[in-house]
Amino acid sequence: MADPKSLGNFTAQDAPTYESLLQCMRCGFCLPTCPTFALTGRERSSPRGRVALARAVAEAKLPFTEAIKEEAFFCLDCRACSTACPSGVNPGEVMEICRSQVHQQQSLPKWQESFRNFILQKMLPDPGRLESSMLPARIYQKLGIQWLVRNSRILKLGPRWFEKAEGMLPELHTPLRQRIPELNLAKGEKRGRVGFFLGCVMTLMYAEVSRQTVRVLSHQGFDVITPKLQKCCGAPHLTEGDRETTRQLAAHNLDLFLELDVDAIVTDCAGCSAALKEYEEILHERREIDKLAKFRSLVKDVSEFLVEWGLRTEQLQPVNRSVTYHDPCHLCHAQGISKQPRELLKAIPGVEFREMNESSWCCGSAATFSLKFTAESQNILDRKLNNVQNTGADILITANPGCHLQLAWGLREAGMPQPVMHLMELLGQATPE
Amino acid sequence: MTTKPLIDQLCRQLGKNNVLWLPEDLLVLGYDSTPGLHATPDVVVYPTDSEQVKAVVKIACDHNIPITPRGSGTGLSGGSIPINGGIVICTNKMNKILEIDEENLTATCQAGVVTLDLFNAVAEKGLFYPPDPGSQKISTLAGNVMEDAGGLRGLKYGVTRDYVMALKCVLPDGSLLATGGKSVKDVAGYAFKDLLIGSEGTLGIITEITVKLIPPPQDKRTFLAYFDDIRSAGKAVSQIIAAKIIPSTMEIMDKATINCVEDYVKIGLPRQMAALLLIEVDGHPAVVAEEAEGVERILMQVGAADVLMAKNPEHAAELTAARRTALSALARVSPTTLLEDATVPRSMLADTFALIELLTEKYQLKVGTFGHAGDGNLHPTVLCDERDEDEMQRAHAFYDELYEQVLAWGGTVSGEHGIGIAKKDYLARQIGPAGVAVMKRIKQAFDPAGLLNPGKIFADGQE
Numbered sequence: 001m002a003d004p005k006s007l008g009n010f011t012a013q014d015a016p017t018y019e020s021l022l023q024c025m026r027c028g029f030c031l032p033t034c035p036t037f038a039l040t041g042r043e044r045s046s047p048r049g050r051v052a053l054a055r056a057v058a059e060a061k062l063p064f065t066e067a068i069k070e071e072a073f074f075c076l077d078c079r080a081c082s083t084a085c086p087s088g089v090n091p092g093e094v095m096e097i098c099r100s101q102v103h104q105q106q107s108l109p110k111w112q113e114s115f116r117n118f119i120l121q122k123m124l125p126d127p128g129r130l131e132s133s134m135l136p137a138r139i140y141q142k143l144g145i146q147w148l149v150r151n152s153r154i155l156k157l158g159p160r161w162f163e164k165a166e167g168m169l170p171e172l173h174t175p176l177r178q179r180i181p182e183l184n185l186a187k188g189e190k191r192g193r194v195g196f197f198l199g200c201v202m203t204l205m206y207a208e209v210s211r212q213t214v215r216v217l218s219h220q221g222f223d224v225i226t227p228k229l230q231k232c233c234g235a236p237h238l239t240e241g242d243r244e245t246t247r248q249l250a251a252h253n254l255d256l257f258l259e260l261d262v263d264a265i266v267t268d269c270a271g272c273s274a275a276l277k278e279y280e281e282i283l284h285e286r287r288e289i290d291k292l293a294k295f296r297s298l299v300k301d302v303s304e305f306l307v308e309w310g311l312r313t314e315q316l317q318p319v320n321r322s323v324t325y326h327d328p329c330h331l332c333h334a335q336g337i338s339k340q341p342r343e344l345l346k347a348i349p350g351v352e353f354r355e356m357n358e359s360s361w362c363c364g365s366a367a368t369f370s371l372k373f374t375a376e377s378q379n380i381l382d383r384k385l386n387n388v389q390n391t392g393a394d395i396l397i398t399a400n401p402g403c404h405l406q407l408a409w410g411l412r413e414a415g416m417p418q419p420v421m422h423l424m425e426l427l428g429q430a431t432p433e
Numbered sequence: 434m435t436t437k438p439l440i441d442q443l444c445r446q447l448g449k450n451n452v453l454w455l456p457e458d459l460l461v462l463g464y465d466s467t468p469g470l471h472a473t474p475d476v477v478v479y480p481t482d483s484e485q486v487k488a489v490v491k492i493a494c495d496h497n498i499p500i501t502p503r504g505s506g507t508g509l510s511g512g513s514i515p516i517n518g519g520i521v522i523c524t525n526k527m528n529k530i531l532e533i534d535e536e537n538l539t540a541t542c543q544a545g546v547v548t549l550d551l552f553n554a555v556a557e558k559g560l561f562y563p564p565d566p567g568s569q570k571i572s573t574l575a576g577n578v579m580e581d582a583g584g585l586r587g588l589k590y591g592v593t594r595d596y597v598m599a600l601k602c603v604l605p606d607g608s609l610l611a612t613g614g615k616s617v618k619d620v621a622g623y624a625f626k627d628l629l630i631g632s633e634g635t636l637g638i639i640t641e642i643t644v645k646l647i648p649p650p651q652d653k654r655t656f657l658a659y660f661d662d663i664r665s666a667g668k669a670v671s672q673i674i675a676a677k678i679i680p681s682t683m684e685i686m687d688k689a690t691i692n693c694v695e696d697y698v699k700i701g702l703p704r705q706m707a708a709l710l711l712i713e714v715d716g717h718p719a720v721v722a723e724e725a726e727g728v729e730r731i732l733m734q735v736g737a738a739d740v741l742m743a744k745n746p747e748h749a750a751e752l753t754a755a756r757r758t759a760l761s762a763l764a765r766v767s768p769t770t771l772l773e774d775a776t777v778p779r780s781m782l783a784d785t786f787a788l789i790e791l792l793t794e795k796y797q798l799k800v801g802t803f804g805h806a807g808d809g810n811l812h813p814t815v816l817c818d819e820r821d822e823d824e825m826q827r828a829h830a831f832y833d834e835l836y837e838q839v840l841a842w843g844g845t846v847s848g849e850h851g852i853g854i855a856k857k858d859y860l861a862r863q864i865g866p867a868g869v870a871v872m873k874r875i876k877q878a879f880d881p882a883g884l885l886n887p888g889k890i891f892a893d894g895q896e
Contacts, residue, residue: 022768022819026466027761028507031571032547041479041525042458043506049461056460067457086697086761087770 008060014100014243021055024048024089030081035362035380036074044071047081047091054094064105072098074373076366076380077239079333083360099241120242124232125249130200131175164374168409169205176207177228184214184224191221191309192263195298197253197276199269200232201401209401212428213268213302219431220312222263227256234282235275239367243282250279251286254295265298266305268424270331270400271367273301277335301331303399303423307340311347316430318350323426324393325353326384326407327360328400341399341423348430354391358383365406381410389416399423436475439496443478443520446488451479451526462521465508466568467855468769469819472514474501474521481526482543483601483609483640490638491607493520493884500605501886502634504545504576507568509772510853512580512633516888522638524575530554531641537615539598541643544575551644561649563590566849567757575639581631583849585756588807589681589715592849594630596644602629602637605880610637628875633851634886636879653681653715654725655749658737659706663687663790666708667783669735670806673712674779676731678724682713683807684756687786690763690801690814694755697762702755706738708786710806711756713749759803760814767799767816771828775839776810776848788838789813795834796827810848836862852890860891 006012030047031037037046044053050071056062075095082090107113123129177198186192194217202210217224230253234246253276257265267273276299280292300308325341332338338360345353364370364380371377384407388396396411396418398404408420436454443452453459454476463473475498480486493500499519506513515521524545532541533555540555540562548569552562565584566572572582578600583592599613612625629636660666670683686694686709695702702709710732714724725742732740743749764770777785786802789811793800804811813835815828836846836859846852846859861869869891879885 019768023765025468025761025764025770026464026506027764028466028505028568028571029761031505042453043461044457046461052461052464053457062456062460065457067455071457086758087764 008058009062009064010057010101011104013104014097016054016058016094016097018058020089020094021051021058023087024051024055024091025087026052027086029086030084030091033080033084035076035078035080035364036376039376039379045074047085047089050075050095051089051091054098064101068098069102069106071095072102072241074376076329076362076364076369078329078362078366080329080360080362083333083336096238096241097243099239100243101241103241116240120237120240121245124200124236125245127177127200127203127231130204130232131178164409165371167413168405170405170408172205173207176203176210177226179207180211180214180226182226182228184218184226186221186223187219188221188312190223193223193225193261194305195257195260195262195265196224196226197233197257197265197267197269197272198226198230199267199272199401200236201271201405202269206401206404206422209422209425210268212422212431213424216424216427216431217266217302219315220306220309225260225262227260229256233272233275235271236367238275238278246275247282247286250282254279254283254287254291257298258291258295262298264300264305265295266300266302268302268399268422270301270328270335271402273299274330274334301335301337301340301399303331303340303344304335304337307343311344313347313349315432316347316349317432319348319426319430320350321394322352322354322392323395323397324356324388324391325359325423326356326363326388326396326398326403328398328403329360329362329366331399332360341397344423344427345397348427351426354393356387356391356393358387361387363403363406363410365402367402370406377406381406385410385414385416388418394418395426396420397423397426439492439498440476442492443476443489446492447478447480447485451481451485453477453479462503462506462523463515465503465506465511465513467509467511467514467853468771470511470514470854472516473518474515475518477521477523479523479526483603486522486603486638486640487607487609489520489522490603490605494605494607494882497882497884499884499887500638502575502579502638504573505547505568505571507572508576508580508853509774509850510580510633510847510855512851512853512886512889513576514854516854519884524573524639527640533558533560533646534615535560538646539615539643540646541599541641542574543641544639545573548572548574548577555646556649559649560646562596562644562646564593564596567760574642574644578630578639578642579632579634580851581849583805583808583810585682585684585753585805587805587810587849588683589679594627597626597630597642598645599643600626600629600639601641602639604637605882605885613643615643631851633853633889635876635889636885638885650681650715650717650721652718652721653713653749654721655743655752656710656712656725656728656732657741657743657752658710658712658732659703659739660708660710660736661706661738663708663786664783665735665737666710666806667786669710669732669737670782671780672731672735673728674807676727678714678727680712680724680728680807681715682711682753684711684804685709685782685806685811686711686756686759686803687801689799690759690803693762693766693801694759697765698755698758700751700755703739711752713753756803759801760812763801763814763816766801767818769817769819771815771817771832772812772850773814773832773835774804774810774812774848774850775835775844775846776808777839777842777844779807779809781842781844782806782809782811784842785809785811785839788835792831792834796831798824798827798831800831805848808848809844854889857890857892
């Protein structure tokens, strides 16, 4: 029987609010900004269409059907529509919530359910397990098996997503969490203390990048504290519709970082900072308002943080390269941060900044989208690569590991010469030892 | 004919990829931007050329199935809502710009080309397509033609109608009609082209459009002026025109709208002001300089509280963008946004604002008003909640009383949104029984079976 507290054909737990759906006035301003609508031209794959579907479910005009499930996961959650929407609707968030409805309303085959729960509830929340799981991959690279496999076309036999996943693996180093001291002291005149939030993908796949971030922060005059007990930010769980595990992780991280007494909580992963900034909403029933507000005010993406405090440029060494910049969706659309990374790039001596067309158009990575919808993701990626190519820049800069993986893979597959670098890697190059 | 064989037949003609019939697809193709209106079609098709449109119309004609054309669904009077079900024909896949003719200064496009895409394509060749409806980033040209869309540049440059040179359309019996051409003059027979423009998809389905292009203005100057009371703003508008200056843009926003826009874009609009005017003069640099001086002088004379001139093109664009987001900024305030486009002779502008203020008070509503002051075209927008029946009734009473006076002043019930479903009663009041009867006879001549976009403009059986 329908729960009296539930909204139409949504279950009561983790349903969108009716107000958030009613707010859409169907003006259509979101349509030209939506990568999936550009791909299919199908209204139901547009933000306006998706919100209308959710509203129909809320009004019990439509059951929670397979098609809505498809749309919930086909949405890139790139939030470009939120930027475009004048009436303040967040279709990406509505779809994220619908993903959690999918798991409540439709059961997966047993093995898929167990696999999903294992990854989301056992692996991701446990940094130790996560790190050991990457060990085989590191050995695989070290022994040169990767070279053999990549050159033997053996991967063409497996599913398409597997080949892509393998192809995306960057050169792996020992996870940073194990190596990094809990405290890195400020260099030069000390300006403050920051807590460093180490993203899972950053520490596992881009340990070298985050090492540079910490180095840059300390060179900029900040003590950097990296608590070893921190856990995944919970973004993957939101994306996959497991909001309960997100709440548990969020509560853990919030308590841990609030105890540090720092001027800011900084991260170099756009996906993490976007999720951390949503803790206020995610935990609104579990933590006091002032604690949530305090935490929210402390969380900063590293580029946002550095611009706010002002970059010390006196000692920077020139990097004589032309660069272009890809806006990670979770930075520019989810957090409205697009000026700051450009400001930092332009502040590095020697760097020639070239703006690309559609810099804030998604790269098609979008968490697991690139593996679930390989063809569609490729299509979105090609549009991006074309825009990169037209700049003729030496280096493609971005600021999020998901984009980084996708773009590096795409450039390599397309035979394009540009390396992809995190903004902090470039700043690291300019920062003397 | 039941739906299944109809779908099969359409799939054979158009290919399976161009036909949609799942409930989730149908549900999202039965609305536009008009609040509260929704209907579900039986099937939706995406033809890729005129021949396919013809094929669809033939099938519909053979089986007596209603057809409703649709562009991007940004209409504000319900013109593309399939109230009797049937087939919705989406023009979005007919999105090729076929030709930009630099000798004749024309562009020829398929029906579903997006307005801004055309603007950009001709701008690349140093040409200018002026009509700029608020939804230009996504609205289609055929939709613009069918609703005779206006925009911010109407005062000096006119509206969509003034740029249409030729149309190709499929008539409800499946025959093809081509009307107009690239010739500047054309008086051969009835002006079908002009009849089709603004016909809201009730006479034919447009498949191809040829529009006139003009050279772009070489220079422009943008002003923002603030006023302590709305009457001085109205006076500024009349006096600028009386001084024989025709600005390319003369937009007005009242206090409620100023505050909503400021909440949203945060560009430092003064929240205490009663109104602002956004004025743009453009053309030859010498003329622009002269007109800008005139505008500034008049603004001072009528007692504008503050006058700002855009410092550079970026600044100007920012000021214009604020006006462009007015409707949507208002929409943030409440779940439901009722938007009308009452239009009066320019000289009645200040009186109309006064009346709106009076009625807002009388009916206890939240109303933001903005619009094209130079055209006398206002958008009094009621911010309400469709779940509140009493409030909705008051809102309708508000518009009823407003339109009565607008008509008494010689105005019109729609400046640029069209009649669609939403304003059928108002139209009848404006043009009277004789007017409606003639319109119905015209409709009859084009569409005797009444299959094309039924239930729009005038109610069936309304005399």
